[in-house]
Amino acid sequence: MADDKKLHIVMLPWFAFGHMIPFLELSKLIAQKGHRVSFVSTPKNIDRLPAQLPPHLSPFLSFIKIPMPQLHNFPPDAEATIDLPYDKIPFLKEAFDALKQPLSDFLRTSDADCILYDFFPYWIGQEIGPNLGIKTAFFSIFIPETLAFIGPMSPRDHRKKVEDFTVPPDWIPFPSTVALRHYEMKKIFDEAVAGKSTGISDLDRIKLGAHNSDFIVLKACPEFGQEWIQLVGDLHGKTVFPIGQLPTSEYDCGDDNxxxxxxxxxxxxxxxxxxxxxxxxxxxxxxxxxxxxxxxxxxxxxxxxxxxxxxxxxxxxxxxxxxxxxxxxxxxxxxxxxxxxxxxxxxxxxxxxxxxxxxxxxxxxxxxxxxxxxxxxxxxxxxxxxxxxxxxxxxxxxxxxxxxxxxxxxxxxxxxxxxxxxxxxxxxxxxxxxxxxxxxxVNKERDERLIDQFLSYLKSHRKVDKAL
Known part of the structure; x- marks a missing residue:
């Protein structure tokens, strides 16, 4: 039966281990359901992942190594934020954007049903997914409160100065203290708001990533901040799937390490x-x-x-x-x-x-x-x-x-x-x-249910598209 046909999901995290690990945890949970997962990153990043998979997952979870682009002035051997001081992270952003064509080439022959992408490659939902007829999901490892604070693709966002980000925005419809301190915003302003290194700010990448996706996946659970999960969906006009907090599995090392x-x-x-x-x-x-x-x-x-x-x-x-x-x-x-x-x-x-x-x-x-x-x-x-x-x-x-x-x-x-x-x-x-x-x-039964709901939605929408 067509209903039993397994999915093929491509994972594309930003080059930071705080992003790659949640993508890996979700990859393992999906692979346990018998669906195929392709986890895409650069060779060094994949080699450093805690990816000693149980034998029963190996047939379902593949690691796809796409070489790091060699750009002018890019520090040698740097492939993740851990390899660079904060002021050199813009080099990593330029390199990630340069992966657009090789990623497109891989996806064109991948038979993927869906791409789960991080905040940085907003162009997946904007161009690559629609052009190749592949469903796209913005998978945010940012908490729902942060996504709501960042806001929607809307002319309502008039924030231009550091001070503007030190109060909750007016699109949050309930009492909230969610805002940044002056020193917190000042430190990230050039990249987050001005987008000095790549011409597009981090905030706009996040907004575009959510806005252009087919749906949004959140590292969140309904029992903790359901009103924020709902608000994210309302702001972007998207179906939102919380898939649990993805508590880390025992990947660290063996007891004999x-x-x-x-x-x-x-x-x-x-x-x-x-x-x-x-x-x-x-x-x-x-x-x-x-x-x-x-x-x-x-x-x-x-x-x-x-x-x-x-x-x-x-x-x-x-x-x-x-x-x-x-x-x-x-x-x-x-x-x-x-x-x-x-x-x-x-x-x-x-x-x-x-x-x-x-x-x-x-x-x-x-x-x-x-x-x-x-x-x-x-x-x-x-x-x-x-x-x-x-x-x-x-x-x-x-x-x-x-x-x-x-x-x-x-x-x-x-x-x-x-x-x-x-x-x-x-x-x-x-x-x-x-x-x-x-x-x-930490609630395995609930998390299983949330992931099943997400996968069921994805399967049903894939069938509709392919029937057309």
Missing amino acids: QAWQSIKEWLDKQPVASVVYVAFGSEAKPSQDELTEIAFGLEKSELPFFWVLRTRAGLSDSNVTELPEGFEERTKGRGIVWNTWAPQLKILGHESVGGFLTHAGWSSSVEAIQSEKAMIFLPFLVDQGIIARILEEKKVGYCIPRNLLDGSFTRDSVEESLKLVMVEDEGKIYREKIKELKAIF
């Missing part, structure tokens, strides 16, 4: 719920002043800590940051500074870890909720500030106080925030609420 064995040996010696895990994701890199205040704050707190420290953003980063002189000697035995890759999910899952000092990236936040670890937020980029404040309102984490204009913070505020969430009676609510939220975020 040497790095994990070393980390586990140290964690095993620490008291239960005593260690603060510190990590700011693959993109965020604190400035020297920020790094110094974080270090002294950790030192003053006297809490055990495990800090995954990124002092250089790729080989082309000449601005290498340094810990305060004598920091590691003074905290020896109490804290570990780790300068290479670390298995985050395994660390968060260890019983000695009591809290997570994080940049508030959504994937990391979901992993913390998954592991029932209360968070201390220190946002750096994009919508991390929005995420932090939403989760702070839910009492599953606490934002380190900062100067609202320049974003500066002190070692004292770091120390006090860590102690509040980790040990003080006043912070007990954060440690308890995180357990309640896990029941909403």
